[in-house]
Amino acid sequence: MYIHAIQMRGSTRPVEASFPQPAMEGTEGRHKPIRITAILRREDDRYGFAGHLATSVGLACALCNTVFRQVVELDFSLRYRPAGSTQLSTATLPEVHELTPGECDVEQLDDQGRIDLISFSRDQIYLALPLQPRCRENCRGLCSQCGTDLNTATCACAIRPPDPRLAALAELRKRF
Ligand SMILES: [Zn+2]
Numbered sequence: 001m002y003i004h005a006i007q008m009r010g011s012t013r014p015v016e017a018s019f020p021q022p023a024m025e026g027t028e029g030r031h032k033p034i035r036i037t038a039i040l041r042r043e044d045d046r047y048g049f050a051g052h053l054a055t056s057v058g059l060a061c062a063l064c065n066t067v068f069r070q071v072v073e074l075d076f077s078l079r080y081r082p083a084g085s086t087q088l089s090t091a092t093l094p095e096v097h098e099l100t101p102g103e104c105d106v107e108q109l110d111d112q113g114r115i116d117l118i119s120f121s122r123d124q125i126y127l128a129l130p131l132q133p134r135c136r137e138n139c140r141g142l143c144s145q146c147g148t149d150l151n152t153a154t155c156a157c158a159i160r161p162p163d164p165r166l167a168a169l170a171e172l173r174k175r176f
């Protein structure tokens with residue numbers, strides 16, 4: 001799945017793509033194809049690639065280990081330069097040159113002048129995934145003692161032993 005940037009005619013080109021999700025480490029199963037709606041724009045020797053990516057991936061909850069579907073909807077805006085071109089030639093820069101964020105992260109087209117949508121999507125999705133996935137906002141996790149999933153069951157460990165101070169009080173009451 002490639003976009004040929006260097007061969008594009010005119011200065012802008014709409015990109016509509018839908019393709020199966022590639023295998024991604026750390027995810028469970030492949031839920032939905034990836035959909036990309038974007039505009040590729042030529043800017044001198046650079047290419048702006050901006051738009052929207054939508055899909056969903058299976059993740060294991062960090063608390064209860066249940067696999068759930070995480071919807072991924074993200075906007076992106078990247079710049080590309082042809083392979084082999086130097087990102088910034090320091091020889092031609094004035095002595096004081098502050099890098100703008102855009103200059104720091106210019107991606108590189110492959111040696112045929114293309115954007116590989118598969119690896120592009122994989123990178124974007126990884127950046128968007130939560131570090132601590134939660135199957136639901138108020139996931140109760142697993143019991144730390146017996147491993148019961150507390151979202152679906154209760155276990156005996158959850159019943160606290162009686163407060164020893166109250167037990168002492170009850171003992172006193174018995175005596176009087
Ligand atoms: Zn959970």
Ligand SMILES: [Zn+2]
Pocket residue numbers: 143144145146147148155156157158
């Ligand atoms: Zn338990």
